[in-house]
Amino acid sequence: MTALLWIDHFLASIGRSVLALLASIGRIAVFAALAVSHLARLPFYAREFGQQLLQIGYFSLPVVGLTALFTGGALALQIYSGGARFNAEAVVPSVVAIAMVRELGPVLGGLMVAGRVSSSIAAELGTMRVTEQIDALTTLSTNPMKYLVVPRVLAATLAMPILAFIGDVIGIMGGFLVGTQRLQFNAATYINNTWDFLEFEDIFSGLVKAAVFGFIVALMGCYHGYHSGRGAQGVGRATTNAVVSASVLILASNYLLTELFFSS
Amino acid sequence: MTAAIELTDLHKAFGSNRVLRGVDLSIGKGESMVIIGGSGTGKSVALKCILGLIKPDAGTILVNGKDATAGDRDAFLAQFGMLFQGGALFDSLSVWQNVAFRLLRGADKLSKSDARDVAVEKLRRVGLKAEVADLFPAELSGGMQKRVGLARAIAAEPQIIFFDEPTTGLDPIMSGVINELVREIVVEMGVTAMTITHDMSSVRAIADKVAMIHEGVVQWTGPVGQMDDSGDPYLDQFINARAEGPIEAVR
Ligand SMILES: Nc1ncnc2c1ncn2[C@@H]1O[C@H](COP(=O)(O)OP(=O)(O)OP(=O)(O)O)[C@@H](O)[C@H]1O
Ligand SMILES: [Mg+2]
Numbered sequence: 358m359t360a361l362l363w364i365d366h367f368l369a370s371i372g373r374s375v376l377a378l379l380a381s382i383g384r385i386a387v388f389a390a391l392a393v394s395h396l397a398r399l400p401f402y403a404r405e406f407g408q409q410l411l412q413i414g415y416f417s418l419p420v421v422g423l424t425a426l427f428t429g430g431a432l433a434l435q436i437y438s439g440g441a442r443f444n445a446e447a448v449v450p451s452v453v454a455i456a457m458v459r460e461l462g463p464v465l466g467g468l469m470v471a472g473r474v475s476s477s478i479a480a481e482l483g484t485m486r487v488t489e490q491i492d493a494l495t496t497l498s499t500n501p502m503k504y505l506v507v508p509r510v511l512a513a514t515l516a517m518p519i520l521a522f523i524g525d526v527i528g529i530m531g532g533f534l535v536g537t538q539r540l541q542f543n544a545a546t547y548i549n550n551t552w553d554f555l556e557f558e559d560i561f562s563g564l565v566k567a568a569v570f571g572f573i574v575a576l577m578g579c580y581h582g583y584h585s586g587r588g589a590q591g592v593g594r595a596t597t598n599a600v601v602s603a604s605v606l607i608l609a610s611n612y613l614l615t616e617l618f619f620s621s
Numbered sequence: 622m623t624a625a626i627e628l629t630d631l632h633k634a635f636g637s638n639r640v641l642r643g644v645d646l647s648i649g650k651g652e653s654m655v656i657i658g659g660s661g662t663g664k665s666v667a668l669k670c671i672l673g674l675i676k677p678d679a680g681t682i683l684v685n686g687k688d689a690t691a692g693d694r695d696a697f698l699a700q701f702g703m704l705f706q707g708g709a710l711f712d713s714l715s716v717w718q719n720v721a722f723r724l725l726r727g728a729d730k731l732s733k734s735d736a737r738d739v740a741v742e743k744l745r746r747v748g749l750k751a752e753v754a755d756l757f758p759a760e761l762s763g764g765m766q767k768r769v770g771l772a773r774a775i776a777a778e779p780q781i782i783f784f785d786e787p788t789t790g791l792d793p794i795m796s797g798v799i800n801e802l803v804r805e806i807v808v809e810m811g812v813t814a815m816t817i818t819h820d821m822s823s824v825r826a827i828a829d830k831v832a833m834i835h836e837g838v839v840q841w842t843g844p845v846g847q848m849d850d851s852g853d854p855y856l857d858q859f860i861n862a863r864a865e866g867p868i869e870a871v872r
Pocket of ligand 1: 640659662
């Protein structure tokens, strides 16, 4: 009897969690639609947009660059040792380039930016919510969606492909350094091999992914910050939720986008 | 004459916490209404309901005879100035940019240097020197932040101003300056003011009328002159700061 009751409770709690998840997906979708609709309507706060471009784009360069550099290097070693099992060491340059550009540049870059930017946006907007600054904006006839959310989302969406592209180049360079210094590749051959096999679509699909990831990163930061609970605890929870949800959404949407590009 | 603000049967609950339980209140144009009441009785919530920052569960809010929830939000909000209880200054902007926030935006915005001049003038009116203008809110003391918030509330010369505890955290002299300023704004500029305060000397200095909120309703309202011999035991206990009386100390 008690076992049945326990199972009942267990199922009910699963049901509740699923409902809560669906509800929050719905709320996020509405928030995203609202943000995009405000993007299309004036006024546009150019100064705030510029500041965010600097904050999100420029200041993420070191993080993205270092991530790409080490990933490219490790990739070269891995592919070399894997390729050696069937005498295919020569694929190192092209596989490093393709993996970087199509997958690892945007995804790892996106995840690093999620850690850096989602959290800071959520903390900033959350603090503004808690200290009534968002209410104050409204009373000063400034729509917080336009003033706070649109500049951040737009800046991240535009900056992320550029970051990913720079990450691609640095990642390939990391592979090149390891390939020529550690694996005795000839520099000219390495570069030739990289170029010959890389197609425009590889780069393009990676940049589209990056734009989507940028959108997700800023959107999650804004959503969780904007709806932050009260007090320092509320802001802390908003920050965690922003990073976790941005990371999961990046990985999930990466699969869907890859499927899309792969099948076309 | 239509009242500037008319609240009828306003209700608001947060979960099981029933904060406003039928507030009726009328404030005439150019009148200075002071709201008093115990901590946590919903005074700030009532102001935020009028501004549309919190959605009331039931009841109507009329501003100049028009439904506050209908019509153009921007035009509606342009009539108001609000000093938040915690100041709510934008910490990414300097003091003068905070004060001039509304002046720097919108259809009839001022040039940067004009807006700055207005901001410095408003800062002077709340007893702050011009040097403060270029500091950031985090560099100010609590009382200074409060006064910057006050300067921001009055900067665009709105017709209705809400002051949520304007003198809390200020020294007695500054409190006096601020009380005088609020009075001046009401008398000289014909502004309608709604002030929340716990400071009885402020009440006497600022108010034309007083309303006391208790247990979610307006317990007593009337001209400030009748406050002392109202015969209302709740009001008497409150304004005479007595621990014994109908209002329980633990709420
Ligand atoms: N956003 C909110 N969410 C949940 N509860 C809230 C919210 N805002 C206010 N409350 C609750 O409403 C009640 C009234 O709060 P309010 O800030 O209006 O009090 P107050 O009368 O202004 O008190 P004080 O004089 O201390 O400022 C409190 O119990 C508070 O916890
Ligand atoms: Mg309050």
